[in-house]
Structure formats: structure tokens, C-alpha cells
Amino acid sequence: MIEPQAIVDTLKHAALSSGDTIPAPAAHSAAEHGEKFEFGHLLAHMQNSKALEFPGGHVELPQFPPIHVGSLAIDFSMSKHVFFLLLSALIVAVFAIYAANRNRKNLIPKGIGNLFEMFIVFIRDEVALPNMGPGGLKYLPFLLTMFFFILIMNLLGLIPYGATSTANISVTAGLALVSFIMIQAAAIREQGVTHYLAHLTGGVHWSIWPIMIPVEILGLFTKPFALCMRLFANMNGGHIVLLALIGLVLLFRSVIVAPLSVVFSVGVMMLELFVAILQAYIFVMLTSLFMGFGMQSEHTEEHVEHSHS
């Protein structure tokens, strides 16, 4: 009745194929009343696929042949996660521009302008200024964009027929790469290139430099890698637990397990909602923290203390 191989294949697909796409017809080839249970249909909601699903049917997304640049093959064909990336960017842009216009007209913000202002003031006063000091205000648009982008991407995965783009390691790797570039750019802009390179040595005797510099460079890369893995694993964890809980009903093939499973699934989804918002905040806070570390140097240290009380 319970096929362990099916469970292993499920996890294998979930873990390794988050970057791959499955063709659209295979997602609907599940035999729900057949002899051997297929996790395929259940799994398709977690993976990337080449089609969007609607309650009516599915829509095939445009595919383009890969463009070969040198030895790289860049594939611009659209998949479900890419679609939700673009959708999230569109939502953030539309709502933010609309809220900014509304805030420009009313002196006291109300409605959606008020909502955005609440987030913006929160990020400015709790994240940007304490971590980066007064010089951090020029990085505030970047932090806010990251925050809303990741937040909307995480939340879109919770609605029916939605998908979490951040559950794809390529997406979180891209976000971590952007964070990495911004961290180095902030450090270089504040300290200058020579001071930035001097910090890579860590202030030890010059004879230990051959050991110190590779370790410091490795340390530069571990922090964005941690950002990437944290977001990816948090977003996937909720989905895997939901897969296990709902799959439990289908595995035992009886309705008796269903109320228990659904109640636990609701609880897990509420936790996922909280984790979605929290992980967006943590990503932005850690990015600003690392930027603040890079921006501190000997002559700017006295300015960092003057944050809000």
C-alpha cells in the first residue's frame, strides 16, 4: 500500500528538479484512481513547469530556443517561476507607483499609501538606519525594492494555482548575487577601493596574508550563500510538509485521515504565511547588516552611533 520508492522519487524530484521544468502534459497524467499512486500531479505544484494552471485548464508559456553566447546557452523561455517573478515585479511596481502618487496628493497618507508608508518607515527606522547609519538612506530604495519583491513572491505561492518563485534555487541565487554586488558596492563606495582591499587582510602581520586573504575572500562569499540557502530552504520547507500531509490522505486512500490532515495543513499554511513575511524581512535585514559592516571603517565609526533612539 505504501510505496517507499514513490516517496523517494517525490523528494528527489522536489529537491533536484527545482530548476528543471516538466512539460505540461506530464503534469496532468496522474492516475488518481489507478492501482499505483502517482505523486506526480501533487508534485507538479511544487516544481517548475512550462505551463500555467488555471481552474479551467492550462496555458502553455512561450518557449524560445537557447541563445548560444560563446560556450554558454542562455535560455529565455518562460516557465512558471519566471512568470511569477515577472508578475510579482509588475504587482510591486504598479502598487508602489500608485501608492507614491496617492501619497504625493494627500499629505496624510491613507489607504494603500498608508500601508506602504508603514512598511517604508519600518524598514527605514529598524533596518536601514541602525545598521548603516545616516549614510544608509541612499540604499533605502534598494532595500525596499528587495523587501517588497521577495514578500510578494513568497505570498504569491500561497494562493491557489500560484507558485513560489523563491522556492527555485536559481531565483534565490540571483537575489543573493544582487545582494553580494550591493554589499561590495556599498563597502567600496564608503571606504574606497584601497581601504576595502585592506580590510580583506584583516589587519594581521604581512606574513600571514597568504592564509588570511583566501579565508577572508571565502568569508565574503559565505554570507550571500547563506542568504540564498535560507530563503530557498524556508520557502521549500513549508511546501514539502504540505506535500507530506496531503499526500498522507492520498497514500492511505481513505477519507478518515482527511480531517486530521486538513487541519494540520491549515496550521502549516498559517506558519508558512508567517515564514514568508519573516524571511523577506530577514533577507533585507541581513543584507543591510552586511552592508553596514562593510561601510564601517576607522573614520566613519563615530557616525554609526547616531541612529534613532
Add this chain to the structure above:
Amino acid sequence: MEPIGLGYLSAGIGAGLIVIGAGFGIGKLAAAAMEATGRQPEAAGQVRTSMIISAALIEGATFFGLAICILLAVK
């Protein structure tokens, strides 16, 4: 003992150890937070915020291990 069996076994044991580590770390964190709130109830908001941030960071470390366990289990 085949390598595949050992791989699954290690993934399972690793997942259990991960949960122990995460539970222990976050438990200590929650205990410290409760104590701080008990000592100074008006700082409860600050303490709660810091507690949630620290919990998220500890969970981040947990998920590294979990990703390695999943890699072991599917190889």
C-alpha cells in the same frame, strides 16, 4: 551494508540530529526571551522582535543541514 542503505540511514539520523539542534538552540533562545520579559515587561516588544530574528537565523542554519540530508536521501 550497501552505500544506498547507508545514505538513507545517514539522512534519517541527520534529520533527527538537526531537529535536536534546532530545538535546543531555539529553546534556549525562548527561555532567555521569557526571562528578559519577566524582568522588564515594558521591553517585551523589543525582546520579542529580537527573539524572532534570532529564531529565523537559527532556522537558517537548520535548513543548511536539512538540504544536505535531502541531497543524501535522493542520491
